[in-house]
Amino acid sequence: MTAAEIPQSRGLRGALSDWFWRNPGMTLFLMLLPPLLWLGIIYLGSLFALLLQSFYSIDEYSGLINREFTLKTYAELFKPANLDIILRTVTMAALVTVGSAVVAFPIAYFAARYAKGRWKAIFYLGVMLPLWSSYLVKVYAWKLILAREGILNWTFAKLHLTWLVEAWLALPIVGGNSLSVSHTGTFLVFLYVWLPYMILPIQASLERVPGNLIEAASDLGATPRQTFWNVLFPLALPGVLAGSIFTFSLTMGDYIIPQIVGTSRRFIGQAVYAHQGTAGNIPLAAAFTVAPILIMGVYLWFAKRKGAFDAL
Amino acid sequence: MTASASSAPPPALSPAVTFEAVSRHYGAVRAVDGVDLAIAPGEFFAMLGPSGSGKTTCLRLIAGFERPSAGHIRLFGEQVEDLPPYRRGVNTVFQDYALFPHLDILENVGFGLKMRGVEAAERRRAAAEALELVKLPGYGARKPGQLSGGQRQRVALARALVNKPKVLLLDEPLGALDLKLREQMQEELKAIQKSLGVTFIFVTHDQGEALSMADRVAVFSEGKIRQIGAPEEIYNRPRTRFVADFVGSSNLLPPDFVEKRLGARRWGSLRPEQIALRPAGSGEGAPARIASVSYLGATTRLGLETAPEEGALRLHAAVPAAAATGLALGQMVEAAFAPEAIHLMEDAP
Structure with a gap:
């Protein structure tokens, strides 16, 4: 063989490609540098700056921030009024998560197991389309839907089921003057807005469950219910969990939906908004922010212990 | 049970599996086309044919994963085409084993017993015993992903046998194994079948495998059975050019x-x-x-x-x-x- 049979490197760009090929470690380093800087400084850096604020306190008389390490602000979180906000938010986030999982599972199952070709495209469009329109428009639309004069009440009236809505609204906690000013309304809007974030991960995890496992379970005497709880659900659990991380944390951090649709009782997001804004109590706002982070941490730790990631 | 030398099914009061003019059509495709069949209890029966000949569909019809478009299927005389797989008392060894990846080997083997409500201690005992039968004692704590193809194959066999099925269906169970392992498993399968007396229905496209293991062989092509008989009969007296050509190298x-x-x-x-x-x-x-x-x-x-x-x-x-x-x-x-x-x-x- 002569040297002429080896194609020669073409100019500077060719030389550069060759150099990167010979130094894969350097290639990786250069590729990762920008995202790592972004993640490290801007993303995590600002988060830690916030966490730091939570260990400061506010002087109740002057309204000035006292930059000395203290747990006083955290103690304030446990005042009944603040604890109430946290409990309300966590309960709502948990209910929204369970509700989304229940609604999302059959949709995701259909998409993963039965939808082919054009139906799959329709599925993706159907799930993603609501995400393309403005969040505020959707929330205000729901306010109209749920209003006393709204289409939902109108439909129930046509079906002679107004008594059902009235009975529900008469219930304590979940009820109210109308759906649009009740916790039920807040729940429905959260459910609607975050549902795609639950459907897509479940669908992705179900996609990876081979169909013959379902047949094998059935072959071994499992009824459809047993197949679901012993095979399908455990294998889809990583997807359900990934979805629940989205729905749970998005619900815990949101301050717009409960303000537009719901009661005057506050959620964590609204408390953070109020404390860092008008009240100027940055430390308490920061402490409120830590609560969801801790709750998520505990949730994930618990899920891991329960083996939710084993099927990954 | 001795192998019958004629093409008629061996005499028995009620055969383990009966097909009465069974067809399975997918649109215009006749995957199974008017098949009549009787498999005796305790028989080692092979369904042999090229891919797309309908042999696997026949197996799936027995298991209950498919329903016939026409005809009747009986298990021990009882008509079963309206019964779901979980009510048939038939177990399958799947081609790619279909082990549950989230369960360890002992849980995989004990799955069928768990579904029937057998208590945990008894389940573990029976599963360990089944693992011993397939020569994998002590593997119970591993996950399917940690086993080799041959070991997974044995686990799939144990998982089916632990339920003491009257009929065991095997869908090309040795297809993914290398030659040496395949020959070893052929002997072991045959020995297990003889010792348990379970009816084995074995689907394969490998004529050597079918002839060496089975009491009787059915040769399939285009959804129809072309010949049923003992291996010697199929090999020495093929009825048609297709059978002669497909079985061996005539x-x-x-x-x-x-x-x-x-x-x-x-x-x-x-x-x-x-x-x-x-x-x-x-x-x-x-x-x-x-x-x-x-x-x-x-x-x-x-x-x-x-x-x-x-x-x-x-x-x-x-x-x-x-x-x-x-x-x-x-x-x-x-x-x-x-x-x-x-x-x-x-x-x-």
């Missing part, structure tokens, strides 16, 4: 060739090992030229091309290696065989 003899020797104008088949070589000009056989020589150890496989006046046929001969030494490509020889060795087939000439 030489197909055209009607002209057969007529000259037997007087009957029919298609014939001739096994390669029934052809002997004679020197050219000896007049003991058909003159032929050696077109290929493959050394196979004990035997040598020769490709022969008969002279134009004998139809220029391509014949394969399997001769003892000693008889083939010194043969060269292109050399003229004579291919000799007894006319009685030609088996006549039922196809129209």
Whole structure:
């Protein structure tokens, strides 16, 4: 063989490609540098700056921030009024998560197991389309839907089921003057807005469950219910969990939906908004922010212990 | 149970599996087309055929994963086509094993017992025992992903057998194993079947596997059973050209060739090992030229091309290696065989 049979490197760009090929470690380093800087400084850096604020306190008389390490602000979180906000938010986030999982599972199952070709495209469009329109428009639309004069009440009236809505609204906690000013309304809007974030991960995890496992379970005497709880659900659990991380944390951090649709009782997001804004109590706002982070941490730790990631 | 030498099912009061004119159509495709079948209890039955011949669909019809478009399926006399798989008491060893990846081996094997509500301690005991039967004791705590293909295959077998099924279905269970392991598993499967007395229905496209393991073989093509019988019968007396061609490596003899020797104008088949070589000009056989020589150890496989006046046929001969030494490509020889060795087939000439 002569040297002429080896194609020669073409100019500077060719030389550069060759150099990167010979130094894969350097290639990786250069590729990762920008995202790592972004993640490290801007993303995590600002988060830690916030966490730091939570260990400061506010002087109740002057309204000035006292930059000395203290747990006083955290103690304030446990005042009944603040604890109430946290409990309300966590309960709502948990209910929204369970509700989304229940609604999302059959949709995701259909998409993963039965939808082919054009139906799959329709599925993706159907799930993603609501995400393309403005969040505020959707929330205000729901306010109209749920209003006393709204289409939902109108439909129930046509079906002679107004008594059902009235009975529900008469219930304590979940009820109210109308759906649009009740916790039920807040729940429905959260459910609607975050549902795609639950459907897509479940669908992705179900996609990876081979169909013959379902047949094998059935072959071994499992009824459809047993197949679901012993095979399908455990294998889809990583997807359900990934979805629940989205729905749970998005619900815990949101301050717009409960303000537009719901009661005057506050959620964590609204408390953070109020404390860092008008009240100027940055430390308490920061402490409120830590609560969801801790709750998520505990949730994930618990899920891991329960083996939710084993099927990954 | 001894192998029946006739193509009729062995006599039994109620066969383990009965097909009565069973068809399964997908649109215009007739995956299974009017199959009648009776498999006796305790029989080792092989369904043999090329891919797409309907053998796997038949197995899925027995398991209950598919429902027949027409006809009836009975298990021990009971009509089952309306029963879901979990009510049939039949277990399957899947082609790619279908082990549950999130469960360890012991849980996999004990799955069927758990579904039936067997308590945990008894379940573990039975699962451990089943693992011992398939020679995998002590593997219970591992996950399927940590086992080799051969080990997974054994776990799949244990998972099915632990339920003490009356009929065990095996869908090409050895297809993914290498040759040595496959031969070993063939012997073990046969031994397990004999010791448990369970009806085994075994789907394969490997004729050697079907012939060596089964009491009876059904040869499938295009959704129909072309021949049912004991392995010797299928091998020595194929009914049609398709069966002769698919089972083993028979030489197909055209009607002209057969007529000259037997007087009957029919298609014939001739096994390669029934052809002997004679020197050219000896007049003991058909003159032929050696077109290929493959050394196979004990035997040598020769490709022969008969002279134009004998139809220029391509014949394969399997001769003892000693008889083939010194043969060269292109050399003229004579291919000799007894006319009685030609088996006549039922196809129209």
